[in-house]
Amino acid sequence: xASRDIYTREAALQRVMYPRLCPDMQPxxxxxxxxxxxxxxxxxxxxxxxxxxxxxxxxYFYREDFFQKALEQASxxxxxxxxxxxxxxxxxxxxxRVKSQYTERIRKHLPSDSFAGDVGIGFPLxxxxxxxxxxxxxxxxxxxxxxxxxxxxxxxxxxxxLKDSVALIGQCALHYAQxxxxxxxxxxxxxxxxxxxxxxxxxxxAIQLTWLYNCLSxxxxxGRMDVYLGGFLARDLKSGLLTRQSALEMLVGLWRLMVAxxxxxxxxxxxxxxxxxxxxxxxxxxxxxxxASRIVRDIEPQLTLRLYKGQDERLYRKGLELIGTGATYPxxxxxxxxxxxxxxxxxxxxxxxxxxxxxxxxxxxxxxxxFGSPNGVINMLKALEVTLFNGRxxxxxxxxxxxxxxxxxxxxxxxxxxAYKRQIALSIEVLAEVEKLILVETAxxxxxxxxxxxxxxxxxxxxGMLEGGLxxxxxTLESYGNINAVDSLxxxxxxxxxxxxxxxxxxxxxxxxxxxxxxxxxxxLVSAQKYGNNLEAVDSLAVDLHDFEARHIRKQAARVGxxxxxxxVINNSAxxxxxxxxxxxxDGRKAREYMANANNPVGGRDTRGVTAMLLSLAKFPNAHHxxxxxxxxxxxxxxxxxxxxxxxxxDTYFDLGGTQLMVNVVRRGDLEDAIVHPERxxxxxxxxxxxxxxxxTLEEDVQQEILSRTLH
Amino acid sequence: xxxLVCDIQRFSIQDGPGIRTxxxxxGCTLRCAWCHNPEAIPARPVxxxxxxxxxxxxxxSSQPMTARRVMDVVLEDRPFYRQSGGGLTVSGGEPLLQAExxxxxxxxxxxxxIHTALDTAGHVPWDALSAALPLTxxxxxxxxxxRDAARWLGAQDGRIRDNLGRLARAGAAIILRCPxxxxxxxxxxxxxxxxxxxxxxxxxxxxxxMAYHRLGTSKYRALGQAxxxxxxxxxxxxxxxxxxxxxxxxxxxPIKWG
Numbered sequence: 001x002a003s004r005d006i007y008t009r010e011a012a013l014q015r016v017m018y019p020r021l022c023p024d025m026q027p028x029x030x031x032x033x034x035x036x037x038x039x040x041x042x043x044x045x046x047x048x049x050x051x052x053x054x055x056x057x058x059x060y061f062y063r064e065d066f067f068q069k070a071l072e073q074a075s076x077x078x079x080x081x082x083x084x085x086x087x088x089x090x091x092x093x094x095x096x097r098v099k100s101q102y103t104e105r106i107r108k109h110l111p112s113d114s115f116a117g118d119v120g121i122g123f124p125l126x127x128x129x130x131x132x133x134x135x136x137x138x139x140x141x142x143x144x145x146x147x148x149x150x151x152x153x154x155x156x157x158x159x160x161x162l163k164d165s166v167a168l169i170g171q172c173a174l175h176y177a178q179x180x181x182x183x184x185x186x187x188x189x190x191x192x193x194x195x196x197x198x199x200x201x202x203x204x205x206a207i208q209l210t211w212l213y214n215c216l217s218x219x220x221x222x223g224r225m226d227v228y229l230g231g232f233l234a235r236d237l238k239s240g241l242l243t244r245q246s247a248l249e250m251l252v253g254l255w256r257l258m259v260a261x262x263x264x265x266x267x268x269x270x271x272x273x274x275x276x277x278x279x280x281x282x283x284x285x286x287x288x289x290x291x292a293s294r295i296v297r298d299i300e301p302q303l304t305l306r307l308y309k310g311q312d313e314r315l316y317r318k319g320l321e322l323i324g325t326g327a328t329y330p331x332x333x334x335x336x337x338x339x340x341x342x343x344x345x346x347x348x349x350x351x352x353x354x355x356x357x358x359x360x361x362x363x364x365x366x367x368x369x370x371f372g373s374p375n376g377v378i379n380m381l382k383a384l385e386v387t388l389f390n391g392r393x394x395x396x397x398x399x400x401x402x403x404x405x406x407x408x409x410x411x412x413x414x415x416x417x418x419a420y421k422r423q424i425a426l427s428i429e430v431l432a433e434v435e436k437l438i439l440v441e442t443a444x445x446x447x448x449x450x451x452x453x454x455x456x457x458x459x460x461x462x463x464g465m466l467e468g469g470l471x472x473x474x475x476t477l478e479s480y481g482n483i484n485a486v487d488s489l490x491x492x493x494x495x496x497x498x499x500x501x502x503x504x505x506x507x508x509x510x511x512x513x514x515x516x517x518x519x520x521x522x523x524x525l526v527s528a529q530k531y532g533n534n535l536e537a538v539d540s541l542a543v544d545l546h547d548f549e550a551r552h553i554r555k556q557a558a559r560v561g562x563x564x565x566x567x568x569v570i571n572n573s574a575x576x577x578x579x580x581x582x583x584x585x586x587d588g589r590k591a592r593e594y595m596a597n598a599n600n601p602v603g604g605r606d607t608r609g610v611t612a613m614l615l616s617l618a619k620f621p622n623a624h625h626x627x628x629x630x631x632x633x634x635x636x637x638x639x640x641x642x643x644x645x646x647x648x649x650x651d652t653y654f655d656l657g658g659t660q661l662m663v664n665v666v667r668r669g670d671l672e673d674a675i676v677h678p679e680r681x682x683x684x685x686x687x688x689x690x691x692x693x694x695x696x697t698l699e700e701d702v703q704q705e706i707l708s709r710t711l712h
Numbered sequence: 713x714x715x716l717v718c719d720i721q722r723f724s725i726q727d728g729p730g731i732r733t734x735x736x737x738x739g740c741t742l743r744c745a746w747c748h749n750p751e752a753i754p755a756r757p758v759x760x761x762x763x764x765x766x767x768x769x770x771x772x773s774s775q776p777m778t779a780r781r782v783m784d785v786v787l788e789d790r791p792f793y794r795q796s797g798g799g800l801t802v803s804g805g806e807p808l809l810q811a812e813x814x815x816x817x818x819x820x821x822x823x824x825x826i827h828t829a830l831d832t833a834g835h836v837p838w839d840a841l842s843a844a845l846p847l848t849x850x851x852x853x854x855x856x857x858x859r860d861a862a863r864w865l866g867a868q869d870g871r872i873r874d875n876l877g878r879l880a881r882a883g884a885a886i887i888l889r890c891p892x893x894x895x896x897x898x899x900x901x902x903x904x905x906x907x908x909x910x911x912x913x914x915x916x917x918x919x920x921x922m923a924y925h926r927l928g929t930s931k932y933r934a935l936g937q938a939x940x941x942x943x944x945x946x947x948x949x950x951x952x953x954x955x956x957x958x959x960x961x962x963x964x965x966p967i968k969w970g
Contacts, residue, residue: 609721609722609723610722610723611723611731611788611792612788612789641725641726641970642725644796645725645730645731645796648731648792649731649792649796651795652731652792652794652795652796655791655795
């Protein structure tokens with residue numbers, strides 16, 4: 001199959017899928033287009049199949065469970081056909097094809113790829129996600145303009161397939177136009193007919209086109225929306241086509257479709273920040289977007305407000321007002337720190353760095369110029385466990401990673417720390433290799449036509465985004481358990497090596513027994529310095545480890561041949577999932593318990609107040625990673641009594657070098673009460689890490705983790 | 713120099729302008745019936761029963777600390793003070809019962825260039841207040857009752873009034889802090905007395921009416937003491953609003969209701 005034409009194949013597949021699989025427009029929908037995620041059938045194509053909250057594959061996907069069900073109901077020739085398809089797709093789905101290329105080394109060091117269901121230090125994540133494409137181009141050129149652009153380039157299989165994709169979007173628009181007529185929605189029908197033929201002329205048409213495109217492409221983040229829609233809003237308001245109120249209703253309608261899409265970890269709408277042409281229009285849009293989020297008050301979109309000094313103050317004020325209502329949005333990003341950091345980390349110009357956007361849970365990429373997926377996952381606490389126990393892990397007793405003798409072999413803390421760093425380094429190196437391999441092998445299977453259509457460079461180069469069309473192809477590595485690892489290392493340094501209150505053998509015994517019968521040792525370990533209190537020794541350790549990890553990951557890009565490979569310290573529920581497969585740790589954490597969220601202190605261990613916690617958070621250097629997220633849990637009383645002081649608190653943190661802040665405003669006691677009486681708190685929104693959720697819908701240990709975070 | 717420190721509260725937002733660190737000192741000269749920090753009343757530390765992580769333990773109400781060590785903590789938050797116009801608030805108990813220690817804290821804060829506030833009930837020798845005067849940017853001065861002082865405060869209030877007058881005449885910046893205790897001082901007579909004080913003393917900038925709360929109740933239990941206002945409930949919404957409306961009618965100054 002070396003010379004197969006993946007372009008024509010994908011175009012043909014798209015023709016089979018769309019509009020056949022387009023979910024019907026619902027009577028309450030403001031715009032046409034519902035996403036396909038809930039409709040994944042047995043096989044198909046999409047960049048990121050997320051099922052049950054976990055990355056499930058990319059490209060051509062295959063769902064065994066779906067086929068199994070069909071097989072049970074079939075008989076005779078049909079059953080044979082189904083069995084034949086199963087045999088084919090089991091091996092030929094993109095993820096399987098990628099995995100079949102794993103090297104011996106990868107198989108040895110990444111024995112499992114189920115981070116939520118197995119032990120391991122590193123795990124690959126199969127997905128091609130977090131694309132931020134050129135919506136400005138889409139709304140400026142419209143479908144006919146895109147077709148002209150493609151036509152203007154030398155033709156090949158790729159460009160022909162691209163043209164077919166454009167035509168298909170137009171056909172889907174007309175397919176939905178018919179439905180809209182039936183539902184007596186003449187305005188929607190008209191907009192759909194219009195965008196099939198012309199560039200969008202109104203806000204309604206521009207939203208309709210971008211939304212439809214998102215549904216068909218499988219893209220789940222929505223870009224710098226204030227930039228690409230701000231002009232349409234201004235024009236429609238000026239011409240009197242829309243009032244502020246009717247425009248707001250439109251956004252609310254769009255937001256509700258995003259809610260229905262349930263991407264959970266995505267749904268980023270970025271507003272504010274440097275590098276926005278026509279800033280005034282964008283600002284007005286941003287204000288309206290925040291108002292829409294106040295009304296909708298749900299887990300999506302993940303409204304992301306970028307801030308810089310000199311920006312219209314109303315944006316920040318409005319954002320804080322929204323946060324004060326307990327909406328968890330907007331997430332605040334500090335351009336003053338992030339722009340120079342991105343410039344360095346991704347090695348791009350200042351102008352390009354101003355176009356940074358956090359996708360999904362918070363990985364920075366450059367808007368429609370770079371790509372930051374696939375991802376790998378590394379569990380820093382597991383790496384420490386394996387180092388302490390000479391290559392053995394505690395949950396299943398499995399052998400993995402480097403075995404350099406374990407804790408008893410290290411006579412000084414420095415020796416232990418150096419061995420731990422070697423352990424991490426190995427996992428990082430293998431993960432870098434696997435991420436590169438995923439990109440290379442996926443590119444052989446699919447050009448991702450829909451995404452390539454709007455990614456810079458693809459039309460010009462006549463090549464798909466993964467095969468040279470997109471110049472900056474990078475990847476990210478998600479790091480978890482960092483702070484538990486730091487607290488554990490500090491506790492070992494203090495109690496084992498410095499004060500010698502616990503022997504090395506005794507510590508290993510205590511950990512292996514999950515502290516049962518070792519309460520004295522556990523109390524001692526808990527009493528050691530903990531990160532998040534602005535204390536010198538442990539905070540420097542945190543900074544050193546963070547910087548080592550970030551730099552080592554970054555270094556791999558050149559070795560494996562990526563534009564960038566960067567660390568992110570973000571979160572989904574992975575801190576909890578990975579925690580379930582991690583043994584007791586020297587910070588006093590019991591086996592299988594959740595780990596702290598992202599860079600945040602372990603819940604309840606930041607005892608010196610919110611200012612001390614923020615001082616600790618602001619210490620991390622930022623020039624070598626692609627994003628860290630920070631949670632701040634504030635009681636609603638503080639927000640009510642002293643909103644200005646809350647703003648001062650955040651401003652100081654940002655001035656000190658803070659990159660980002662996600663603020664959860666909760667009423668004291670509400671979370672506890674919600675566990676006992678979930679029915680009374682259906683509306684209680686919480687920030688988990690890289691996403692928001694209704695508290696009552698979360699799994700019990702995820703709830704406990706959030707509850708454990710210190711409320712200031 | 714060492715003092716007895718009950719608590720150092722960071723991100724303190726109720727004790728003066730901006731983001732502050734409030735240092736609570738042991739010992740008080742009054743015995744207010746509604747006191748919510750009863751552990752801070754005696755001159756020496758008292759033992760409190762506390763429950764930490766399911767374990768019962770005894771803990772002293774304060775620790776001896778040097779002024780330097782206290783200031784090490786206070787100065788950690790300097791960036792927050794700079795941003796917000798905040799600083800150090802020395803409180804208690806009655807901080808001027810440990811006058812030398814309080815003055816030392818104020819002096820060190822001054823030297824570090826941060827805003828200083830002193831939260832006092834004023835029932836102290838004038839000398840202590842007068843020594844604090846040049847070191848204090850803002851006095852948070854308690855004014856609690858207009859009658860029956862002996863009954864409610866455990867002391868006559870002549871000195872409190874005198875000291876307030878002298879402080880005001882010396883030009884000190886003052887915020888008057890008035891706890892509103894249902895059935896004790898939530899009446900027109902008391903509001904009129906406050907209004908009269910403000911009229912007499914232009915250097916009083918504003919008034920803070922502080923609603924009665926029951927957060928101190930558990931501390932009485934931890935101390936094994938009876939709380940004389942055990943049955944007293946905080947006032948609710950409409951009653952509160954009515955009182956505030958009345959206060960605004962009678963008092964021309966800015967009123968903060970916390």
